Amino acid sequence: MLDDFFTRALVAGIGLAMVVGPLGCFVVWRRMAYFGDTMAHSALLGVALSFLFEINLTVGVFAVAALASLALLFLQRHGTLSTDALLGILSHSTLALGLVMVAFMSWIRIDLMAFLFGDILAVSRLDIAMIYGGGALVLLALAWLWRPLLAATINPEIAEAEGMRPERARFIFMLLMAAMIAIAMKIVGIMLITSLLIIPAAAGRRFASTPEIMAVAASVAGAIAVVGGLTASLHFDTPSGPSIVVAALVLFLMSLAPPPRRQPALLKSGGKT
């Protein structure tokens, strides 16, 4: 079944969407969109360093993305610049450093476009195994972390006072993000990872009454976007990564359509307002 490149792309994309959905919800809830962008951009530096030191690409990208988030945490605490400015510096300097290093390494031929925008149609069986194996680990960790992380998202002080250890939750969440970026880079590329985090989650918000439902809805929306985007890219001969993002955007726009009239929950339960 996995002999066909298109089937492999579909399987890989759907697997990725399932992992990205719940993580993306936290990115949206915690207002970390720019932060996710920064971690993703630092991945290119990870690529360059991996080639330079001849280490495994996924490991290198994970390490650099995790270090970038740690650097940000450190600078936030000890620096004087705002988080916004720090993110801007880290985001673009890691990307630029990566590009410059890749240019210097003239002895290796690196397909830069594949890293920047992904090459989902070139995924191998090994890539699929990575996505599902690594993805399952990320989801398990997130399930284990769910309550403390959600409590820390809603109010870190309540979480701290009631023994949820919000700093630890936040740190582990960063590691999970770094792992996800390392896995996702090959599929959608560095430039578009954040969109896959945010757009399906935003599309899922409309249909969710609890955080848990929203996480599932984001995964489903992501999977629909993958199927729709890949099918369209095959049909119209468009690049696969951007096509998936466009499909996600269409889903999001559809979620904005006015709802069929129904009674709000508040009135249904008989309370006065």
Added chain:
Amino acid sequence: MLQSTGQSQQTLVEMRNAGVHRAGRWLVRGVDLTVRRGEIVTLIGPNGSGKSTTVKMAIGVLQPDDGIVRRAPALKVGYVPQKVTVDWTLPLSVERLMTLTGPLDRQKMAESLEAAGIAHLARAEVQALSGGEFQRALLARALAREPDLLVLDEPVQGVDFTGEIALYQLIGEIRDRTGCGVLLISHDLHVVMAATDTVLCLNGHVCCRGTPENVLKSPEYVKLFGARAGETLAIYRHHHDHTHLADGRVRQADGTIIDDPHHDHDHHHDHTGKGRDGEHEHAR
């Protein structure tokens, strides 16, 4: 608190000479504070006097830069912060908020919501609540944990005057029922007097402490809040024969609940005291 059981004397939090230093100055310094099981301790003081900082040190949200803070081992805290905002993108019903930091069985959840007077809002999204309703939801959440120590940072923000008194009555009842310790911040000593055992008056340090009556009379308190602050006591000494519920109904002294279409607000309050201080108006 003169309960005779040994457990009621257990010290939940003890602070010795504790202080927090930020950006070149002491937010608060030299605080000695003890909260025992079954005791209600109230912090009062002007804005920026270090009330919230002190409370956050007590429950471990802030680490003291000076002095020590000791908490009973495995102390279960229920915390209601001053302000909580939930991002609109996060779908959160009152019910889901209740299990934020731990699982909860349905019955306990229902009881807590009922006690906080918002049972009818269980399925409402928190973003749709008014300030007062959200405060009650946060209180219900903290109560449902059955904490050893209930900590409330200005629990009456966004609550009207009648609701304010009812809320403090509720806190007193909870203490009586569960025997938990309570540490709370209030901007107005008079309203919390009846439900308070010990008052600490803060202004960057502890100005004075003691029973509410003694603090009211102390020269430090009068200096901090002005002479008139000590004179307006009488209007709060009224007999409440009914309680306004959050959904607009009224619970009477005999426990019956009536709808309240023509409430004329002629409480049996003694308004003949030394006059109103002008700060508090009835909401209607």
